[in-house]
Amino acid sequence: MREITTFLWFDGKALEAAEYYTSVFEDGRILGTVLNGSAGPGAEGTVLTVDFELAGRRYIALNGGAGDGFNTSVSLMVQCETGEEVDYYWERLSDGGEQGPCGWLKDRFGVSWQVTPTLMFELQQHPDQVKAQAVVAAMLRMGKLDPAALQAAFDAA
Template sequence: MTRIIPSLWYAEKADEAAAFYASLLPDSYVETVTGLPADTPSGPAGSVKVVSFTLLGQPFMAIAAGPFESFNHAISFVIECDSQDEVDRLWDALSQGGQVEQCGWLKDRYGLSWQIVPKALGEMMKDPDRERAKRVAEAMLKMVKLDVSELKRAYEGG
């Protein structure tokens, strides 16, 4: 079967990052960590690590092969959460040692960008009543970590 597998390039610690992400999400695990058996431009045989892992059932690959290009917002991952408790848990874990940003965005300690959003946000933003959706968007734009109760309050006009 043909499929797309996102691949992430880390300067170092790709195996540590994959294990950390897998520890936070269900249906997630590290499958293999393999040292390349040949010398590469990034280092001698065994120094470049390739990691195969799965997050929420989605396969990923990562490589620890020295400095290249830093992660940026052009490629990031959105985690859609069922509850505020889930938003809080993932926000707290992923932002630890990283950098928090606006609108539910953060960079984790490995430099990867994530947006932690409640599933309710997408539903409210798609409301055919565009005034309600606008209030939600305006509320979201003022937040750092997203707050479901505040988003719902804005949605309801309060």
């Protein structure tokens, strides 16, 4: 098997979405586009798919038309090493979208993201479950996740 590629269905905004995502991620790049031909399914010369890459992972955006929308049952997670990275991705990805609880947000296209400090996973996996659960309790009270506050909850437990 070569790879598993995430395929995202948009209603006429595949190129706009791919350009947006590749502008947010420093290493993002558009790999290519496929245009509709005379056989369709869209108007000839319009974008059918956009192949793009974020953080070394390939995605394909499809102009599939109206119909199935995105929901929170599938999300893309951005793991951040610093609070500054959390701030950057949280602000950029939620711009024009909707900020949610526990590090979740929906971007302007309705795609769900989790902007998560890697520290959270380290603290939650600590053998001292009192400390680990203090981190979970702190996370459950947050919108954007704050690594310093998560560490403080761990240290105080």
